[in-house]
Amino acid sequence: MSIFTGAWDFIVDPGNWSGDTGIGTRILQHLWYSVLAVALSAVIAVPIGLLIGHLRRGEIVVVSLVNALRSLPTLGLLTFLVLLMGLGVMPPILALVILGIPPLLAGTYAGIASVDRGVVEAARAMGMTELQILFRVEIPNALPLILGGLRNATLQVIATATVAAYVNLGGLGRYIFDGLALYKYDRVVVGAILVAVVALVVDGLLALVVWASVPGTGRLRRTPDLARL
């Protein structure tokens, strides 16, 4: 158990939080890689999911694409990309982007495709254009599932960004790999605890966003609509 008390002492020591290699910087680096990767995944996955979901065909394409991408091992991609492109931020980010695509694509597609067909037909019958149907009917109704996909992708990317430290990058994985190399297991536990806490906090915040996005509850309304009272 002394390893855990050692790790705890390290974390609560304010001296370990500041500076270029302090805990503060490591957390920010970790979050920065994660946000960049998830944003890029979303740019790729969300439009594809919206399109296929709206057309309501090509489901087989989504299922096989999601399955194939899920089976790609991130560590293999990461090491391969580093040998191919050299050290730097790009190889880990690319590997994390590929990790983030399947949950986002699955969530977006499932969200749009599960919107009640009758609702979409009604919108079409009222004369809405396809774009209006997508943005005013399908996306608002699909929002909880789309954001659920985002939450999943973010959780997986934050957890996996730890591996970036294996190829000499920063982030919270540094503590784990440096600790392993030096046989300082309390340092390893420091990394493990910090990643888990960051993942939990971000996941909790996103859970709140998903909760707020459920349509028809008015949870996202900014101010009460006085004119209607």
Next chain:
Amino acid sequence: MRWLIDNFSTVVDYSKTHLYLALLPLLIGLLIAVPVGTAIRNVRWLRRITLTLASIAFTIPSLALFVTIPQLFGLKTLDPLNVVIALSVYATALLIRAVPEALDSVPDNVIDASTAVGFTPLRRALTVELPLALPVMIANIRVIAVTNISLVSVGSLIGIGGLGVLFKQGYDRDYPDQIVAGIIAIVVLALALDLILYLIGRFLTPWTRTSTSNSSKVPAVLSAEGEPV
């Protein structure tokens, strides 16, 4: 590709270890989650507590678990059991959420009917509810199996066998061919396993084949969650 052909027997050996490390946790997870999930389904507060605990376990990165478990259980860092325990935690966390959901997918009138003809709760669970919950269960098992295969490779970073060894060695020796061999082997293993599970599911649930094929329901494979890596 050359490396893969020249060292085929080595890759097969690593694949066996890899499969063992990926599938044993899935079995352990099923053994724990099916009885527990069935038991807690109708007790609302117990179900909520279990789900919360499961989502917390789910946010801990695998690398963090791999390195912390030996300290908790007094195992050696290089013991393959670490990976088995860590992946069992994830598999159980995911399945314990999936089992009640799968049971919820069983139509109420079927349950009422079996109660009415005099089934005891245990017999009803074993012969009516669990079999009818299979389609949703299989979809979740497929996702867990595929992600487990990809996750085991991370174990190589802390010195545990399996196909991940090819990534570590290939990276250390600056030899991309070896990494590509590992990626190919893992993707093939994952997709083959996915196909086998899909076929087992079809064989076990013959009634799903004749159901309405053009309904707008989203396949459960897409709504099932993956694991953090």
